[in-house]
Amino acid sequence: MSQSEAERFGARFDVSRETLERLEAYESLLAKWNPAINLVSKSTLADTWARHFLDSAQLFDLAPIEARSWADLGAGGGFPGLVIAVMSLEKTPEREVVLVESDLRKSAFLSTVSRELGLKTRILAKRIEELDPLGVEILSARALAPLSQLLEFAERHLRPDGTALFPKGARWQEELAQARESWSFDCEASPSLSDPNSVVLKINGAKRV
Ligand SMILES: C[S@@+](CC[C@H](N)C(=O)[O-])C[C@H]1O[C@@H](n2cnc3c(N)ncnc32)[C@H](O)[C@@H]1O
DSSP, X not given: OOHHHHHHHHHHHTOOHHHHXXXXXXXXXXXXXXXXXXXXXXXXXXXXIIIIIIHHHTTGGGSOTTOOEEEEESOTTTTTHXXXXXXXXXXXXXXXXXXXXXXXXXXXXXXXXXXXXXXXXXXXXXXXXXXXXXXXXXXEOSSSSOHHHHHHHHHHHEEEEEEEXXXXXXTHHHHHHHHHTTEEEXXXXXXXXXXXXXXXXXXEEEEEO
């Protein structure tokens, strides 16, 4: 862990020392478990704050602070869901973050971090397609599926007035055009803080056309 990275993160997102200590504990657990279960690619592990924490935390500010329910689909090693849960504990403590991850070893990791950090989460070790509708206010998914598929998940799991937040890479415009063939929706694309070619798509009011 680089102290200056944590400090920069703290200043950028205006979070307390306690929140930074929780993220440091998360970083240690990630480094400990990663060789066995490959939660993130080895090449990004040395740069967890920029590649994973910052990239996840940017979604926090795009969601209404009053939202009480958030689900992160295909959470993997906890990005963005666990970072959102850490920030929520300080800033909106009544919020519950549901983490959906079908891989049992990864979901065991999510449960361990969550318990050790005292987070308000619910870990669902199931396939997204097998879940009863979650009815959440905010839905996120990073590196899970093309936008059209994510909108199908949102149709089932997001409240009609809810907001979907999907980080997307360099081909985001192509995915957006393809999704518009089957869906109508409002979409704002915010430039990513972690990669100049990437964006976070904020989607509301998705309906099949
Ligand atoms: C490429 S990883 C991304 C993980 C994390 N969101 C990230 O950005 O680091 C996709 C994750 O989604 C999980 N996954 C894929 N399809 C799923 C499904 N249908 N239901 C639940 N989890 C799924 C995989 O096990 C994997 O951990």
